[in-house]
Amino acid sequence: xxxxxIAIFAAAPAQCPPVRLSAEGGAKTFITRFANxxxxxxxxxxxxxxxxxxxxxxxxxxxxxxxxxxxxxxxLSNAPNANVASIYASKxxxxxxxxxxxxxxxNVPTADELHEAIYxxxxxxxxxxxxxxxxxxxx
Numbered sequence: 274x275x276x277x278x279i280a281i282f283a284a285a286p287a288q289c290p291p292v293r294l295s296a297e298g299g300a301k302t303f304i305t306r307f308a309n310x311x312x313x314x315x316x317x318x319x320x321x322x323x324x325x326x327x328x329x330x331x332x333x334x335x336x337x338x339x340x341x342x343x344x345x346x347x348x349l350s351n352a353p354n355a356n357v358a359s360i361y362a363s364k365x366x367x368x369x370x371x372x373x374x375x376x377x378x379x380n381v382p383t384a385d386e387l388h389e390a391i392y393x394x395x396x397x398x399x400x401x402x403x404x405x406x407x408x409x410x411x412x
Contacts, residue, residue, distance in 0.1 A: 289329035292340050294318050294369070296349040303351040306379050313373065316381045317349065321369075324387035328395075337395045340367045349373065358386045359411045360394035367394075 296307040296314055307313045328334065339360070340347055347360065350368040353375040360369050369390065371382050382390075393409035402408045 289325070289334045290338050290340075290342055291345060292321075292325060293346045294321055294349060295346045299351050300374070303374050307349055307351075307373055313379050313381055314349075317373075320382060320384040321347075321387050323384040324391055327384075327388055328391045333392060333395050339391060339395055355411065357411045358382045358390035360390045 347367050347369050350370045351373045352370040353372050355372045358371045372380050398409035403410050
């Protein structure tokens with residue numbers, strides 16, 4: 274019986290502070306395509322939820338939350354020239370930067386891209402990883 278309880282407890286996902294995405298500010302095209310009720314925003318939110326759940330289950334937030342407990346939001350920021358998704362603090366806000374609108378085309382980050390951005394924001398790559406593969410070094 275005790276082993277069954279331990280197996281159920283181990284399989285249960287870790288509890289991580291909730292994070293909400295928010296698309297505020299930016300160019301009119303970005304706001305139109307990523308407004309909180311748009312298809313682009315819904316798809317980004319779904320992919321973020323998958324990536325966040327995976328990162329939570331992996332224990333990535335044990336020592337550092339992704340966003341402040343006070344704000345609980347991650348703000349989408351269009352970066353047309355970005356080559357990867359990046360999450361970083363800017364003026365007391367956490368931003369998710371991505372080429373959401375680039376060359377007139379709408380882009381939605383995948384769950385894998387978002388997981389990598391989460392990993393880099395809270396854990397980071399070792400100096401060796403950065404040197405050998407460029408991991409967590411956005412251009």
